[in-house]
Amino acid sequence: MNLEKYLKEKAEIIERALVDRLPSENTVPHVIHQAMRYSCLGGGKRLRAILALEACSAVGGNPETVLDFACAIEMIHAYSLIHDDLPAMDDDDYRRGKLTNHKVYGEGIAVLAGDALLTHAFEILTYMSKYLDAEMVVQIIKEVSEACGSQGLIGGQVVDLKSEGENIDLNTLEYIYQNKTGKLILVALRGGAIIGGATAQQLAAVTLYGENFGLAFQITDDILDVVGDTSKLGKEVGADLRRQKSTYPSLFGLTKAREIAKNCISQCEKALVVLPKRNDYLHALARFVLEREY
């Protein structure tokens, strides 16, 4: 398997699906649709969307039926990054090598573009009722709203914001990682599996995979901020250190942090055993998290 080629092809499928599902820049008011497309298109690994597709396949589902869901997840991811980059939050000027939304469109439009992407994500989820049972659609909207709410993604952002410049303990760091990054990755996988018709046992396995995947992903993010290459990452390294952020490398050292991430990925691989067919891509994606350079 050529993982790089596979990731590129899947990312292109998601990109095209997003192009189709975002309002056109010709639609009034132009500026909000430009701002939405600016941050949601033309970049990113599309990892969450790809996980949704593969979770669906892994339980025997048709990945075509998961495209709306995968796009909604990517819109929510884009909204969370726009708001996270705002001056009142992380105050970042660059994201994926290009100016952040508020640097291009101003803060007011950036707040509204985030709001609009979040709202549009929920609209997209309702489209699934064309080909899925309405009860399943409601269940998925419920899972997504819980994962992204004040006790999920937003909760993680809140604790992250409140911890800036403070020495935080491992419990707090775990809370931030489980929620800020972990919950959206987890719901991407769970949603994909549910749409694919997962049994309760399969869904439990995908959940275990997702929890460990999310934590490993965040730890390697921390590690790349220490040892990564700015040109590959599309963002400057060393930002956590400058902001005095507690991270896995700062709490445990690089070697131990790498070991913890590796253990998480072993858990991911173990979890996959109960799935009906061996999904090479879920295995490969887990390994990618450990080995990635971007």
Place this chain on the structure above:
Amino acid sequence: MNLEKYLKEKAEIIERALVDRLPSENTVPHVIHQAMRYSCLGGGKRLRAILALEACSAVGGNPETVLDFACAIEMIHAYSLIHDDLPAMDDDDYRRGKLTNHKVYGEGIAVLAGDALLTHAFEILTYMSKYLDAEMVVQIIKEVSEACGSQGLIGGQVVDLKSEGENIDLNTLEYIYQNKTGKLILVALRGGAIIGGATAQQLAAVTLYGENFGLAFQITDDILDVVGDTSKLGKEVGADLRRQKSTYPSLFGLTKAREIAKNCISQCEKALVVLPKRNDYLHALARFVLEREY
């Protein structure tokens, strides 16, 4: 009918329902739940929620089944006000006589509290599947997301933001009013009617009522900003003039603006004729819009 007593009683029902449906301040992270409750509880006419209840009753439905929906609408209303008050938007320090969310909790938390209220609104809407058909729940989530998206509420906010300090024409003003204020009022009524089991003809009547109600409501808002009483409004009058905002009174003069609002309310009353039973409250609410002092 004692309209004031009626409005007060209904607002109390909505307030209690919101108290039950918002995460407790004891839930981690405390600050986000405090901020959500700060802006969503303890104030406001609850007009959108009351309209939802009455639209449901007017088509013969049970208003008990519309409480989740009504609370979701109020949460969305609260989120839109928090974001609208931000320094990057209207930059308001006071709302309903108390400090705005970002003045109390800071801009970062205010952005996130708005995000969380919007997300929680969609979660609340999924609760309706306990007592409504899942297909109806999906339809309502679709209508709400469209009404609040980049071609609805947010679209109105965008054009409003971009028009600040500019002389705008009537078309632009109408776009702002129809979207920024109108769409949420309209979907409150339509959602209530759909939950109540409205026929297509009844839904069309409620829609006509809602479109005219929303415009009249916004015009009287403009008028109150000119002739209102700060102590009754809970906000300073004259803000539109100071910001050089185009409004119905500035474009048409006070007399003509009042006449247009009055015509809208006549349209509201006409629309009600096709509903199965005379709903005195929908009539009274329409008259309240004309006569209100707050």
